[in-house]
Amino acid sequence: MATRVKLTLTHYRRPERTHEAFMKWIIEEHLPLAIPVFKRCGVLNYSLFETPAAMNAELKAGMGDGYRAAWDYADFDCFIEYTLNDVKDIGGFLADPDWAKSVEHQEEWVDTSRALMSIGYITPYLLESGEIVNVPNL
Structure with missing residues (x-):
């Protein structure tokens, strides 16, 4: 299986918005x-990982004082993942006029000053089917 480019973005909602409304x-x-912009511009996969505060609080409480007590727990509202063949594909969807329409109300909902973006490569090792891939000697 080929290595793909992964672009991730964390989003915090604006404080006057509820998580559910966001x-x-x-x-x-x-x-x-x-989504139509993504399909036109080479985005292979888009995933939205919702991170409700109650679930994070429960996870943190469950870890207690011992196991992973020094870890910090994310407090953003969602984690967005884009999978692409090439870094150049990012510019394609960002330049699309329909992308601008899709984010025209973003400032009303997203606290963009707290957003965190990362880019890198993703290589699968265990698939949902249970198949192990890209691991030598296994």
Whole structure:
């Protein structure tokens, strides 16, 4: 299996918005406009990883004082993952005029000053099917 480019982005909602309303905006307003752009511009996969505060609090409480007590726990509202063949594909969707339409209300919903972006390569090793790939001697 080929190594792919992964672009990730964390989003915090604006403080005057609830987590539920924020996620509803992304799913019901932003994504219907953005997905066609992704399909046109070479985005192979888009995933939205929702991180509700209650789940994070429960996880942190479950770790207690011992196991992983020094770890910090994410407090953003969601983690977005884009999978692409090439870094150049990012410019394709960002330059698309329909992308601008899909994010025109972003400032009303997203605390962009706290967003965190990363880029790198993703190589699968264990697939959902249970198949092990890209691991020598296994």
